[in-house]
Amino acid sequence: QQLLTSLARDGQLTLRQLALKVAGGRGHLSLVGSPADVADALQAWFEQGGADGFNIMPPTLPGGLDDFARLVVPELQRRGLFRTRYEGRTLRDHLGLARPAWRGVAA
Incomplete structure (x- = not known):
């Protein structure tokens, strides 16, 4: 509300x-507007606790998604709201998750 x-x-x-x-x-x-306008809205929702992530649904594919990545993502990165690099090589690494203990049966 x-x-x-x-x-x-x-x-x-x-x-x-x-x-x-x-x-x-x-x-x-x-959201419609300049890259800064879109970043402002996403930042407000995030900082006010309205969202912890976003599903981007551009009106056209792949062009709309390309525009978002090319125009909005760099603005979010400048604000420290979007990563500039990944931490590792796997999804587990990217999410900072520890590797689970092996639970297999020894031969």
Whole structure:
């Protein structure tokens, strides 16, 4: 509720405009604007506890996803909100997870 109130206030949106903005994405928040505008919105949701990650659903593929990676990701990286490199070679390494003990049967 606070996030929607903040979104409406910051964007000076009427209740109708807010409903169209949120409902226009079939239940998903739609972000449109410059790379900085999109990064601002993602940062606000993240810092206010509204999300711990995002599913990016561009209107076109692969172009929309390419645009996001080329334009928005560098802005998020400048803000320290998106990694600039990976920690290791495996998904387990990237997530900082320890390797589980081997539980196999000895021959």
